[in-house]
Amino acid sequence: MASRKKPAKPLRCPTCGALVRLRDEDFPFCSDHCRQIDLGKWATGVYKISSPVLDPEVLEDLGGSGTPRGGGSHES
Numbered sequence: 753m754a755s756r757k758k759p760a761k762p763l764r765c766p767t768c769g770a771l772v773r774l775r776d777e778d779f780p781f782c783s784d785h786c787r788q789i790d791l792g793k794w795a796t797g798v799y800k801i802s803s804p805v806l807d808p809e810v811l812e813d814l815g816g817s818g819t820p821r822g823g824g825s826h827e828s
């Protein structure tokens with residue numbers, strides 16, 4: 753029975769915390785303004801994604817040059 757839903761309860765805008773109605777056009781946000789703000793948070797990385805994002809710069813730093821840093825192994 754996955755259709756078991758909780759009874760209607762006050763929903764709040766994730767951005768500003770204002771009460772939002774299910775019928776609101778901008779649900780779950782109270783307004784388009786708050787929607788944009790929330791999207792901006794995602795874009796700027798305020799919200800962490802479960803899996804780490806590998807930046808190209810980081811990848812280069814890890815081994816882009818092919819030469820390991822702080823070499824623990826001897827060179828031939």
Ligand SMILES: [Zn+2]
Nearest residue numbers: 765768782786
């Ligand atoms: Zn809001």
